[in-house]
Amino acid sequence: MSKRMIGWLVITIVCLVASSASMALVMGDMSFVGRFIEHLSTAVWKLGLASAGAYGGYKVDVNALPYARPDMFLMEPWKIGELPIVAPGEALPFAAAMLRRAIIMGAFAICMTLGA
Numbered sequence: 001m002s003k004r005m006i007g008w009l010v011i012t013i014v015c016l017v018a019s020s021a022s023m024a025l026v027m028g029d030m031s032f033v034g035r036f037i038e039h040l041s042t043a044v045w046k047l048g049l050a051s052a053g054a055y056g057g058y059k060v061d062v063n064a065l066p067y068a069r070p071d072m073f074l075m076e077p078w079k080i081g082e083l084p085i086v087a088p089g090e091a092l093p094f095a096a097a098m099l100r101r102a103i104i105m106g107a108f109a110i111c112m113t114l115g116a
Contacts (some may be wrong), residue, residue, distance in 0.1 A: 008055040015048030049112040057108030061101050070097040 021040040026034040027061050062069070071078055073094035076083045 005055060005058055008051055008058070012048050012051040012055060013046050015051060017049060019045035022029070046113050050109040052111030053109035054105045056112070057105035060108065063104045065100075068097055068100075070094055070101060073097065 013056075019041040022037055022044070026037045029035075029037075073087055073090040075087045078084045084094070
């Protein structure tokens with residue numbers, strides 16, 4: 001498991017657990033605060049599903065296309081907070097690989113959030 005995706009996994013677990021716990025606390029409470037917490041926990045649940053979808057999309061992209069990773073088109077390892085240095089003549093494949101990964105992760109997040 002890559003270190004940078006552990007954050008996505010932690011966000012997913014925290015959102016889903018927090019949403020379930022808050023729903024259990026206000027079950028049957030029809031006051032304004034109870035309804036507000038129900039709506040808030042639904043939003044947090046959807047955030048957790050979107051995060052799980054993004055994580056799943058990343059894993060599918062990495063496993064389905066192991067030889068077309070975006071970092072393969074760089075001259076040196078990409079450091080967080082710096083612009084990537086793309087190898088000469090590899091700008092278009094690098095951009096296509098980044099766009100492909102973004103589309104796959106976004107599609108998975110939308111599918112998870114919509115319940116498909």
